[in-house]
Amino acid sequence: MSPHLEHTPQVVPFHFDLSDHVRRSVATLYSHLVTRPTGQALRMGIESQIRATDGPCVSVLDFTEVVVLDYSCADETVAKLVRRYCAEDRPAPAYFMARGVAPHHRETLETVLIRQGMALVAEVMGVGARLLGYASELEHAVWRAVEEAGSLAAADLDERVADPRAGLAAGGLVGRRVVVPGVGGRLHSLSRLALPRL
Amino acid sequence: MRVIPLPANLDEAAFDALVAPLSEPAAAGSGPVSGVGAAEAVPGPPLLLDAAGVRWVDPYGALSLLAFGHAARAAGRTARFRPPASADVTSYLRRMGFFRHAGDVFELHGEVGRGEDTQSDVLLEITAVADHGDVHRVVDRVYERSGAILSTQLGYPPELAMQFGTIFSEVCQNIIEHAQAPGWVATQTYHWRKRLGRKVVMIAVMDLGVGFRGSLEGEHAAQYAGRWGDAAALEAAFMHGVTRFRDPGRGQGLQQIRRLVGRVDGRVSIRSGTARISDVPDWADNPPLEEGLPYFPGSQICIVLPAREDTP
Numbered sequence: 001m002s003p004h005l006e007h008t009p010q011v012v013p014f015h016f017d018l019s020d021h022v023r024r025s026v027a028t029l030y031s032h033l034v035t036r037p038t039g040q041a042l043r044m045g046i047e048s049q050i051r052a053t054d055g056p057c058v059s060v061l062d063f064t065e066v067v068v069l070d071y072s073c074a075d076e077t078v079a080k081l082v083r084r085y086c087a088e089d090r091p092a093p094a095y096f097m098a099r100g101v102a103p104h105h106r107e108t109l110e111t112v113l114i115r116q117g118m119a120l121v122a123e124v125m126g127v128g129a130r131l132l133g134y135a136s137e138l139e140h141a142v143w144r145a146v147e148e149a150g151s152l153a154a155a156d157l158d159e160r161v162a163d164p165r166a167g168l169a170a171g172g173l174v175g176r177r178v179v180v181p182g183v184g185g186r187l188h189s190l191s192r193l194a195l196p197r198l
Numbered sequence: 199m200r201v202i203p204l205p206a207n208l209d210e211a212a213f214d215a216l217v218a219p220l221s222e223p224a225a226a227g228s229g230p231v232s233g234v235g236a237a238e239a240v241p242g243p244p245l246l247l248d249a250a251g252v253r254w255v256d257p258y259g260a261l262s263l264l265a266f267g268h269a270a271r272a273a274g275r276t277a278r279f280r281p282p283a284s285a286d287v288t289s290y291l292r293r294m295g296f297f298r299h300a301g302d303v304f305e306l307h308g309e310v311g312r313g314e315d316t317q318s319d320v321l322l323e324i325t326a327v328a329d330h331g332d333v334h335r336v337v338d339r340v341y342e343r344s345g346a347i348l349s350t351q352l353g354y355p356p357e358l359a360m361q362f363g364t365i366f367s368e369v370c371q372n373i374i375e376h377a378q379a380p381g382w383v384a385t386q387t388y389h390w391r392k393r394l395g396r397k398v399v400m401i402a403v404m405d406l407g408v409g410f411r412g413s414l415e416g417e418h419a420a421q422y423a424g425r426w427g428d429a430a431a432l433e434a435a436f437m438h439g440v441t442r443f444r445d446p447g448r449g450q451g452l453q454q455i456r457r458l459v460g461r462v463d464g465r466v467s468i469r470s471g472t473a474r475i476s477d478v479p480d481w482a483d484n485p486p487l488e489e490g491l492p493y494f495p496g497s498q499i500c501i502v503l504p505a506r507e508d509t510p
Contacts (some may be wrong), residue, residue, distance in 0.1 A: 032337050034367040035330040036375075068337055068363035071454050072371055075447035103357040108364070111454060116446050 032068035039076025056093040058194040064100030079112040098122035129191040142169045150192045154185040199244045208259030218492040241274030252282040257384035257402035267303030279304035295323035321385045328380040333370040337363045353506035368451035369403045377407025397505040406496040409470040428471030429489045470497040
């Protein structure tokens with residue numbers, strides 16, 4: 001095993017197609033993710049899948065097939081999941097990432113996340129991985145440095161982000177679960193952990 | 199019987215005069231409708247809405263008639279309706295599905311024809327919204343019918359057209375979660391030649407529920423002390439996203455509707471109780487806040503989305 005892999009946290013990514021799931025768990029033919037009850041049903045389904053995963057995991061929320069996403073449903077699903085699993089008393093060591101995010105999804109997601117001061121890593125269509133929601137300029141800079149490197153030692157972070165508060169910002173990103181901590185203070189890109197195995 | 203002649207143009211501007219007879223004092227022989235801010239309901243004589251002279255009606259006007267009929271019945275009044283003399287207007291009301299709903303509340307006095315032929319200008323005929331399943335059906339239907347119209351006729355970029363369904367979803371959920379009573383939604387495209395010189399999409403949403411004041415009163419009235427009323431409740435919800443729910447994620451729906459509508463230089467107005475609040479673009483001339491209007495229960499929302507100026 002290479003030193004790099006040795007220090008990679010044991011995170012199990014799994015793929016969650018939102019549009020598929022809403023059809024299954026809400027037991028309707030609705031293709032649009034609208035209304036709070038739909039969001040609640042989705043969230044419960046996702047949490048059920050997380051509970052079935054033993055150990056840390058990344059739940060990838062796939063918006064590729066989602067056409068209409070309203071604020072109520074996004075709040076009930078994404079914002080509440082992020083809030084619950086970023087809390088100290090989180091029910092499981094889960095991470096979340098969005099993929100297949102189109103511009104109209106992005107705006108809705110940004111809105112519900114910013115309102116509560118939260119952030120989420122997302123693969124935005126045609127753009128690549130982005131940090132959505134609320135984050136300071138320094139947090140964005142640190143997140144980008146980790147994202148570009150894939151995996152970064154704390155000492156390397158200081159070279160890439162010329163700000164004495166970079167380490168503090170990195171700690172904040174780890175706490176908000178948009179960067180994954182490894183052994184010895186190493187930082188791992190969430191998108192690199194989640195997406196290659198999809 | 200009290201005869202209420204309807205104006206030639208039955209739209210949002212005609213609403214206050216239309217509902218005024220329902221809030222007249224009981225001493226005048228017309229019992230006011232019940233609800234927050236209304237006096238005790240006393241049944242009065244039957245009311246006949248005489249639409250014989252109506253030459254033009256929009257979705258807001260059509261929903262106004264239904265809301266009036268339901269409010270009158272709730273106040274113990276018999277409501278009657280004389281259809282427009284104009285075959286075009288009657289045909290339009292039929293296409294909007296008005297008579298299907300009107301039969302539940304009005305005694306119809308006159309010929310309304312048969313069938314409900316559909317036309318492309320009707321994006322969504324009058325649709326009752328009572329639960330979240332109705333919201334899904336509205337979004338599905340609007341999405342099926344509106345995509346091409348929004349992009350080709352109104353010139354909206356695809357991502358904005360995609361968010362059109364969000365507006366419907368949020369306004370319809372507003373009925374279910376805040377009104378605590380059923381409501382209706384309808385929408386249509388027009389060419390506003392005189393008023394704007396452009397095509398528009400009009401969305402009308404009405405309910406006869408507790409209204410904004412009733413929804414917020416328990417949680418927020420005390421903070422406003424003597425200033426609390428319909429206007430204060432509307433300002434709190436419309437301008438500041440105040441909601442009766444303590445969940446920090448609540449209260450975004452109206453804010454996002456305002457933002458989306460503002461992006462296309464559109465207009466949003468909400469009337470509730472005795473007040474109306476609006477986001478007023480340059481092309482409109484109504485005041486941003488109106489108070490002291492005739493009381494009417496629930497809330498009435500009007501959204502106008504104009505075509506981009508460079509759209510033929």
